[in-house]
Amino acid sequence: MKRYPVLSSIVLLGIAFGLFFWTKPVAKQPSVGGAVVASPLVTSAQPDYGTCVASADGIGKTFHGREISHVMGHPGIGWLERTEREKEEAPSKAIAALKLAPDAVIADIGAGSGYYTFRLAPLVPQGRVVAIDIQPEMLAYMKEEMRARGLKNVEPHLGSVTELKLPDASLDAVLMVDAYHEFDHPAEMLNSIKAALKKGGRIYLVEFRAEDPKVPIKTLHKMSEAQARKEFAAAGFRFLENRPDLPWQHLMVFEKP
Numbered sequence: 001m002k003r004y005p006v007l008s009s010i011v012l013l014g015i016a017f018g019l020f021f022w023t024k025p026v027a028k029q030p031s032v033g034g035a036v037v038a039s040p041l042v043t044s045a046q047p048d049y050g051t052c053v054a055s056a057d058g059i060g061k062t063f064h065g066r067e068i069s070h071v072m073g074h075p076g077i078g079w080l081e082r083t084e085r086e087k088e089e090a091p092s093k094a095i096a097a098l099k100l101a102p103d104a105v106i107a108d109i110g111a112g113s114g115y116y117t118f119r120l121a122p123l124v125p126q127g128r129v130v131a132i133d134i135q136p137e138m139l140a141y142m143k144e145e146m147r148a149r150g151l152k153n154v155e156p157h158l159g160s161v162t163e164l165k166l167p168d169a170s171l172d173a174v175l176m177v178d179a180y181h182e183f184d185h186p187a188e189m190l191n192s193i194k195a196a197l198k199k200g201g202r203i204y205l206v207e208f209r210a211e212d213p214k215v216p217i218k219t220l221h222k223m224s225e226a227q228a229r230k231e232f233a234a235a236g237f238r239f240l241e242n243r244p245d246l247p248w249q250h251l252m253v254f255e256k257p
């Protein structure tokens, strides 16, 4: 090559040029929540993740093109426990739509203050509700409530952002209310949920309807049915139905085949 300096420069330039385009994402996806979302670089370690310009309520990380929202901190307990919640969201209708045997073990993932957990517990008198959250303050609040209500079949449980930390095939059902869109490692969480569910076990996913501009919730704290179905199908869950029972939210039902 030393005898052909011009040729070697051209070859080196060619290699650099090729490497640049090979490692560059090729497409831009439409904006989500006002941010421009770069098409995720597909690697075996993080198959469906990408990055974007973080919007005010988001973390700048995308999953199947959806920007993930910030986690609601424990100072938000007052909002979760607000008295108007029944009138606005009709949680009693959501709970009535769940099909649970009296001895079922159900995990309320992202349980928060336990608003749903404590309403589920009487439906599974021979079973239990595993109330999972990543904020110790939420678990402390639920433990106080358990004592005050004299409930024995609620099990507050500290999960991590990537896993439930439960034995395989130990759950009949999973409920996630207004929580899944906050998971910062949804692919890992869906895998962990799949392992912890029994075959035929159901996921009840409650999320504010992104399709409805009248639902007065911030964009990143809503999800569309199409987006949820895309994410859950990729994780290997079968979509069963989206129940029309609730005023503001989807109540989507998925099954572990």
Ligand SMILES: C[S@@+](CC[C@H](N)C(=O)[O-])C[C@H]1O[C@@H](n2cnc3c(N)ncnc32)[C@H](O)[C@@H]1O
Pocket (backbone or CB within 6 Å): 071, 072, 080, 109, 110, 111, 112, 113, 114, 115, 116, 132, 133, 134, 135, 138, 159, 160, 161, 162, 176, 177, 178, 179, 182, 183, 184, 189
């Ligand atoms: C908006 S709150 C909803 C609480 C409750 N589901 C309700 O509707 O009253 C969302 C909760 O999800 C929790 N969370 C976020 N990521 C989580 C994860 N990976 N695993 C478990 N909980 C998580 C947050 O700590 C927060 O308490």
